[in-house]
Amino acid sequence: MTTPTIHDVAREAGVSIKTVSRVVNGETNVRSGTAQAVQAAIDKLDYHPNRAARTLRTGIHDTIGLVVDSLSDPFFAQMTEVVQAEAVRNGMDVVVASTGLDSRRARAQVDRLARQGVAGLIFAPVGDDAVLSRWLPRHVPLVLLDRPVTTAHHDIVRVDDAAGASAAVAHLVSHGHRRIAFVGDVRGLATIHDRLVAYCTALEAAGIEVDPYLVETASYDRTTSMPFTTAVLALEDPPTAVLAATPLAGEGVVAALTALGRRREVAVVVFGDFPLADLLDPPMTVVDQDPAGLAREAVRRLLEQVSGTSGARETVVLRTRLVARGSGEIPGPYAAEASR
């Protein structure tokens, strides 16, 4: 009735609990005869070691904590899926938490998980770098996901935001655009800031001056990116292309273009792939961030830390991939020149 313990197995097999323990943990110094008898008892009783007892005794945990912005964000949802799959492959479980991009909530969740006993944490950091690095736990393995914290020395797994944004700008320029708007929210996250800087650099590299009127740095979602897009398109010398720093910001761009009936006139590239991107009209050209790759690398690094294999801290930077689907290939006024 009650779940069997190591004692029950020992009694059943006629050996001591220690011997059962040895068999369960695959220690070699057990005679194969006894090992078989023990295994038979284990199977018969359907015995499974008690995790709490084992954790208490050994201090070893088999749970990974994952703290992300929101599970409703497909980017993080997909990473969560992959982190979970990778964890299970390594005999671990994943407990999730979300921050809603609130740095205080983030801290509460990270502290809670770190305290409650996890083998390690994967965390998409939120908030001021200096503050973050002060409270980030140091006694528990930690991998920072997607966003770097410059002042901390932890493992970091992220994508090359600058290269991705550069590629997007270059792509638009190569299709004949020189008036390219930028829409995003630079205030909070360093990654978005990086994308903006790369946008500027790439423009200048193409011999195009950055026009501050075309840059919106406070658009988190469509509630602001939509009016901005509408307004900027009404300028005397409007942009012919837009780079959206995130899918959320991109929504507003698309919504504005839809409302103006200009979806097929203005080129759009969105940083970050999203579901149904290919069913929009035109299908959206995006910079894919490879969330699955990020998740895999994060788990790999974390398990290396946990097992002590890892030497120094490491920063893994994955490459982005520009996925041309249509919206980014709408030709601009200098298309003829550019294609030469």
Added chain:
Amino acid sequence: MTTPTIHDVAREAGVSIKTVSRVVNGETNVRSGTAQAVQAAIDKLDYHPNRAARTLRTGIHDTIGLVVDSLSDPFFAQMTEVVQAEAVRNGMDVVVASTGLDSRRARAQVDRLARQGVAGLIFAPVGDDAVLSRWLPRHVPLVLLDRPVTTAHHDIVRVDDAAGASAAVAHLVSHGHRRIAFVGDVRGLATIHDRLVAYCTALEAAGIEVDPYLVETASYDRTTSMPFTTAVLALEDPPTAVLAATPLAGEGVVAALTALGRRREVAVVVFGDFPLADLLDPPMTVVDQDPAGLAREAVRRLLEQVSGTSGARETVVLRTRLVARGSGEIPGPYAAEASR
């Protein structure tokens, strides 16, 4: 250096460990003076009880297991988000697992979590009812999410699939449609089957005969629903509207209509809301399943089971909500009659 235990607190406060335990657990029979002293020691040392030890001693777990199809599915992702939030509100954590709609994987994950010690499980069941009811754990609190298992007697939290599908059909009929196609995958999940049955019933209630040529029951995603839609629209007497049983099936419908350039001619209603539904052209009319409500109810029922408050098993059926956005309001050939 090492994390403080109850012994450290006891020494610091000059009391026995039992008294510290009493304070920590909020027992009343402690003189307020000693309680304060203990609390001071706790604060000073930043003591937090060891979960593993507590679980070992009491057998009480503070983790909820959540097993869903996939976290990449926005429906489940949103439910996961809400389950997690509700769990934290009640001092619990959530460990996630996904099945990929594979019943063996589902069983493995559920068994694993049930065995490893969770306070309870929330599970979106997959597979044959009879088989499921045979292995579903009975010694651990369990709430079935989104899909019923008729042969089991567990708590169930789901939406009224039949009513939702009926409403969708009635909506289309009221906009002048009589040739309405159905696209979905009935083979696996009972919910989809319910939607099909309700589709048939609703048509007959409107005096419309069900045309088997308009019904596709093996389309899980766009790889089959797209060709079906293309084919069915090429019939002599084609449908003027489509009911997609899921967002995934709906993708193929939209893709097909896009390819044919007939997005604004054929009415579409999708069972289940999805991100960007309102940015498609036309915006998609959907039957919203209230994932947040489902998640909240599931956690509520589970916690009732855990605390023993719950009496009999209960089935909670939430109402769906038809969200008219455009695609479902494209008028059909009998629009004039219908609007009278």
Added chain:
DNA sequence: AAACCCGTTGACAACGTTGTCATGCGCTGC
């Protein structure tokens, strides 16, 4: 034949916590 060694096995303590029970103290009521 005695000494030794190695491989197998078991007794026991310990991890940090809470339940059980006993102890001690100050009161109340006779």
Added chain:
DNA sequence: GCAGCGCATGACAACGTTGTCAACGGGTTT
């Protein structure tokens, strides 16, 4: 003034596991 009672507190065992160390037995070496 003494039995008795209630309340605060503590000593100790137990939850199920693994690390430490000792014991045992059979074979090899001297």
